[in-house]
Amino acid sequence: MSKKAWTVLGVVLLIAFAGFAFAAFRTSLTPYVSYREAQGGTRTVQVAGALEKGSTSYDESASALRFTLRDPQTGDTLRVRYEGVKPANFEDAISIVAIGRWSPGPAEFAAGKLLVKCPSKYQGTEVKSYS
Amino acid sequence: MSALSQLYLPGAIAVWCALAFALAALWGYVDLARGDESARGFARRAYAFFTLAVLASAFVLLVALARRDFRIDYVFQYSGLDLPWHYQLAAFWAGQKGSFLIWLFWGALIGVPLTRSIGRHEGPVMGIYVLAQLGLLFILVRENPFLMLDHAPADGQGLNPLLQDDWMVIHPPIMFIGYALSAVPFSFAMAALWKKDASDWAARAFPWALAGFLVLGTAILLGGYWAYATLGWGGYWGWDPVENASLIPWLFGTALVHGLYLERTRSRYRRANMVLAVLVFLSVLYGTFLTRSGVLADFSVHSFVDLGISGWLIGLMAFFGGLAALLLATRLRTVETRPNEDPALSRGTFLVLATIAILSCATVVTIGTSAPILTRFMENPGQVGPEFYNRVNLPIALLVAFLLAFVPFMTWRGEESARAVLRKALPGLAAGFLATCVGLGLGVTNPLHAIFLFLAVSALATNLQRVVRLARDRKLASAGGYLAHVGVGIILVGFMASSAYDESVKVTLEQGKPVSLGSHSLTFERFLPRDAHDKERAEVAVTRPDGKVWLAYPKIFVNDRTQQLMVHPAIRSGPLDDLYLSPLEYSPGSPGGFARLQLAKNESREIGDATVRFLGFNLQAEGNALVNMSAGKPVAIGAVLEVTRAGRTERVEPVYRFEQSGRTEFPPLSLPGGGRVAVGAINATAGAVELLFDGLGSTAAVPARLSLDVTRKPLVSLVWWGMYVIFAGGTLALVARARQLRKLDDLPPAGRAAV
Numbered sequence: 086m087s088k089k090a091w092t093v094l095g096v097v098l099l100i101a102f103a104g105f106a107f108a109a110f111r112t113s114l115t116p117y118v119s120y121r122e123a124q125g126g127t128r129t130v131q132v133a134g135a136l137e138k139g140s141t142s143y144d145e146s147a148s149a150l151r152f153t154l155r156d157p158q159t160g161d162t163l164r165v166r167y168e169g170v171k172p173a174n175f176e177d178a179i180s181i182v183a184i185g186r187w188s189p190g191p192a193e194f195a196a197g198k199l200l201v202k203c204p205s206k207y208q209g210t211e212v213k214s215y216s
Numbered sequence: 217m218s219a220l221s222q223l224y225l226p227g228a229i230a231v232w233c234a235l236a237f238a239l240a241a242l243w244g245y246v247d248l249a250r251g252d253e254s255a256r257g258f259a260r261r262a263y264a265f266f267t268l269a270v271l272a273s274a275f276v277l278l279v280a281l282a283r284r285d286f287r288i289d290y291v292f293q294y295s296g297l298d299l300p301w302h303y304q305l306a307a308f309w310a311g312q313k314g315s316f317l318i319w320l321f322w323g324a325l326i327g328v329p330l331t332r333s334i335g336r337h338e339g340p341v342m343g344i345y346v347l348a349q350l351g352l353l354f355i356l357v358r359e360n361p362f363l364m365l366d367h368a369p370a371d372g373q374g375l376n377p378l379l380q381d382d383w384m385v386i387h388p389p390i391m392f393i394g395y396a397l398s399a400v401p402f403s404f405a406m407a408a409l410w411k412k413d414a415s416d417w418a419a420r421a422f423p424w425a426l427a428g429f430l431v432l433g434t435a436i437l438l439g440g441y442w443a444y445a446t447l448g449w450g451g452y453w454g455w456d457p458v459e460n461a462s463l464i465p466w467l468f469g470t471a472l473v474h475g476l477y478l479e480r481t482r483s484r485y486r487r488a489n490m491v492l493a494v495l496v497f498l499s500v501l502y503g504t505f506l507t508r509s510g511v512l513a514d515f516s517v518h519s520f521v522d523l524g525i526s527g528w529l530i531g532l533m534a535f536f537g538g539l540a541a542l543l544l545a546t547r548l549r550t551v552e553t554r555p556n557e558d559p560a561l562s563r564g565t566f567l568v569l570a571t572i573a574i575l576s577c578a579t580v581v582t583i584g585t586s587a588p589i590l591t592r593f594m595e596n597p598g599q600v601g602p603e604f605y606n607r608v609n610l611p612i613a614l615l616v617a618f619l620l621a622f623v624p625f626m627t628w629r630g631e632e633s634a635r636a637v638l639r640k641a642l643p644g645l646a647a648g649f650l651a652t653c654v655g656l657g658l659g660v661t662n663p664l665h666a667i668f669l670f671l672a673v674s675a676l677a678t679n680l681q682r683v684v685r686l687a688r689d690r691k692l693a694s695a696g697g698y699l700a701h702v703g704v705g706i707i708l709v710g711f712m713a714s715s716a717y718d719e720s721v722k723v724t725l726e727q728g729k730p731v732s733l734g735s736h737s738l739t740f741e742r743f744l745p746r747d748a749h750d751k752e753r754a755e756v757a758v759t760r761p762d763g764k765v766w767l768a769y770p771k772i773f774v775n776d777r778t779q780q781l782m783v784h785p786a787i788r789s790g791p792l793d794d795l796y797l798s799p800l801e802y803s804p805g806s807p808g809g810f811a812r813l814q815l816a817k818n819e820s821r822e823i824g825d826a827t828v829r830f831l832g833f834n835l836q837a838e839g840n841a842l843v844n845m846s847a848g849k850p851v852a853i854g855a856v857l858e859v860t861r862a863g864r865t866e867r868v869e870p871v872y873r874f875e876q877s878g879r880t881e882f883p884p885l886s887l888p889g890g891g892r893v894a895v896g897a898i899n900a901t902a903g904a905v906e907l908l909f910d911g912l913g914s915t916a917a918v919p920a921r922l923s924l925d926v927t928r929k930p931l932v933s934l935v936w937w938g939m940y941v942i943f944a945g946g947t948l949a950l951v952a953r954a955r956q957l958r959k960l961d962d963l964p965p966a967g968r969a970a971v
């Protein structure tokens with residue numbers, strides 16, 4: 086094969102790869118949605134909210150953590166089930182992001198991953214006063 | 217800008233001095249670059265003073281931390297009286313402001329050896345380099361760590377418990393050395409374009425690029441190991457934005473190392489390398505922007521909020537990106553480079569393909585990490601999960617492994633036929649084939665994984681073959697690249713095995729009851745309280761198939777200050793697999809409250825599943841009670857009970873002892889069929905006894921329970937070992953390239969341009 090042919094082949098492969106990457110990007114994109122949209126949806130999405138105090142329970146038989154998220158803006162709530170290692174700072178999170186999908190049977194949001202936002206490491210948690 | 221009275225002056229003055237001296241150094245070096253030799257002394261002195269001022273400001277912050285001077289807001293926020301000295305040190309970089317200071321600290325220090333390795337390019341290179349330091353300084357002046365509170369709190373807020381870890385002392389500072397080093401090849405490239413003198417920039421930038429590659433890689437390894445071993449994130453890599461923020465520059469840096477190699481040996485790729493050097497630096501800025509600006513606040517496990525510096529970071533990126541674009545656009549054409557005259561099947565082609573593969577990986581990771589920004593304007597912005605990276609990187613990894621397997625035998629001119637190359641690679645390919653057979657036997661099912669395993673082990677073996685060969689010829693010093701590739705082969709196998717073939721189950725263990733999991737058996741023995749050495753932890757006995765017992769101590773504890781629940785996994789690392797016990801939940805159970813029951817003589821009552829009848833007191837339980845009482849000696853009275861349980865009746869006699877001093881003792885007695893009984897009190901006037909039951913009926917003890925995530929991760933150790941081997945190879949290469957540079961500097965000026 087001539088050098089030109091190799092180059093063409095390379096470019097074609099690169100374009101094919103870019104297409105493949107783009108498709109993978111589209112399918113694995115998990116958009117942020119409201120609780121309303123999450124309920125009844127079929128694709129993997131993410132929802133955010135504040136942990137409802139006292140709503141946490143650990144179900145040993147199912148190895149699942151259950152809790153309720155509340156949307157600070159709309160006041161909506163969402164029951165979430167999570168079957169993973171409970172994040173270290175779960176209880177004092179100011180906000181929790183749950184990534185997963187709606188599970189219609191038990192009518193709860195089955196999260197595969199949680200992102201726990203704590204009072205920031207980069208900013209003090211208490212109100213300070215400067216002179 | 218804050219009023220003077222709000223600033224801790226020793227530190228603030230040092231920062232301002234640093235700014236002034238940096239501006240002076242910039243001035244001097246630009247003059248020098250313009251050909252004014254007399255500016256050299258001034259510029260160097262200004263740079264020295266800039267370095268001293270930066271050191272001084274770091275020193276002031278350190279002293280403030282050591283003195284626990286909580287008037288200083290930064291000290292107040294990140295430190296506290298309860299912190300041992302090494303966490304006081306870690307508090308330096310626990311916050312945004314301090315982390316910019318340590319970045320600048322390394323940047324200033326690196327400039328000192330840098331001036332010595334740049335020969336005639338001192339003016340332009342240092343000019344650009346100082347410009348990069350100035351960018352950081354502007355942020356630091358704005359984000360001043362020396363702000364003061366209007367009062368002096370008695371104690372600080374303490375360090376975030378997540379960060380109270382030995383790794384916190386070491387991982388961030390090393391990361392920032394890597395970040396600081398990224399400005400060096402950038403400065404070389406920009407200077408070469410500026411002065412239209414690119415003849416030796418590659419030789420000079422090479423050791424620095426390798427150093428950056430090594431240091432950033434080390435920091436990534438430390439971060440990954442931290443996440444794996446103590447934070448219990450379950451893995452060493454989660455494709456979290458903060459992880460990607462350092463991976464991207466590292467990948468660009470790896471591409472740059474190969475480009476520089478091509479430039480040094482074939483004088484090719486010169487223009488591409490300049491672009492790569494720019495990408496390394498810009499990706500560091502971009503990563504900082506992503507993780508510090510708050511754009512990803514809802515997408516990362518690290519909590520980053522908008523700290524009001526996103527504008528500055530965007531400004532920095534725009535400035536340096538603009539500068540680079542301008543220089544590249546106007547001057548890149550002038551850079552002489554040799555056209556590619558090598559045949560298609562040659563070493564050169566493989567190197568080009570390697571850079572393309574590594575760049576594709578960097579691009580994919582950049583796009584994935586930027587997803588929240590890219591989709592910002594869509595209806596529902598989102599992010600991509602690990603499956604995106606895993607899927608897209610698999611073909612890239614296959615290509616990398618393929619290229620690596622054959623590159624040791626490729627020649628520049630491609631004199632050898634494909635057949636000859638294959639023949640030389642045969643031993644390595646045989647090793648790959650063998651490993652694949654073993655893998656298939658052990659349960660590799662996916663054909664892609666089998667191909668991957670074959671190529672990765674072949675790459676490992678062919679490169680190892682080459683290293684051994686070079687070592688035998690006493691040329692080990694030049695085997696750096698191949699050794700690094702051996703590491704890449706190792707790490708690729710580790711990635712595949714540990715991510716695609718891990719097995720995980722969740723179990724709940726009742727204290728004392730063994731549970732078998734596959735061939736292992738786990739028993740939750742007890743929960744240990746905090747002691748001088750360790751935090752609260754569970755003791756779990758893991759019995760292996762060969763009968764050996766490993767005592768695992770997964771930790772679950774509450775941080776005293778923040779009341780935050782913390783967990784640390786217990787890991788048993790072996791050559792073949794890691795057993796990873798991550799605590800999910802611990803419920804202490806209850807020892808079983810006492811049930812109280814008052815019985816008159818001959819009265820009988822039911823408690824739990826037993827019927828208890830009180831037959832009467834025994835005054836002869838331990839000597840005659842009445843005699844002892846009048847003699848003032850300890851008295852013991854037995855309560856004779858008849859306990860009927862499951863159809864069987866038995867007599868038990870718990871005793872009650874008391875002394876004149878008022879001391880009483882009522883040892884519990886075991887009951888047939890479980891549970892215990894004791895005499896709680898004696899009512900002599902009524903002739904009644906009060907009995908205490910433990911573990912009977914509804915008050916039965918609830919055993920403590922521990923829920924664990926138990927994961928077997930095959931071959932994780934290969935990930936660490938692969939990294940060590942990559943670093944060993946990189947270090948060899950660094951030494952070799954630094955030595956070449958020294959030779960270059962020994963040449964007379966006329967000879968240098970030719971090199």
Ligand code: HEM
Nearest residue numbers: 206309310315388391436439440442443458459461462518
């Ligand atoms: C390879 C990717 C990385 C890994 C696996 C990693 C891991 C970690 C972990 C586990 C922590 C402590 C826990 C936490 O903050 O949630 C941490 C903290 C830290 N890391 Fe990294 N890190 C990585 C990249 C970086 C980068 C790119 C930087 C910046 C230059 C950095 C600087 C820091 C700093 C300053 C801290 C302490 C303060 C903080 O939490 O931000 N690390 N890292």
Ligand code: HEM
Nearest residue numbers: 470566567570573616619620623696697698700704946949
């Ligand atoms: C993608 C396939 C790759 C190919 C075809 C490739 C090819 C090469 C070649 C031909 C050399 C020069 C060896 C010599 O003659 O001394 C080299 C050097 C090197 N490679 Fe690679 N490489 C690849 C991937 C990697 C990766 C993924 C890493 C590290 C993570 C790496 C690290 C190094 C290092 C550190 C050097 C030493 C540079 C020097 O000599 O100064 N390579 N590579």
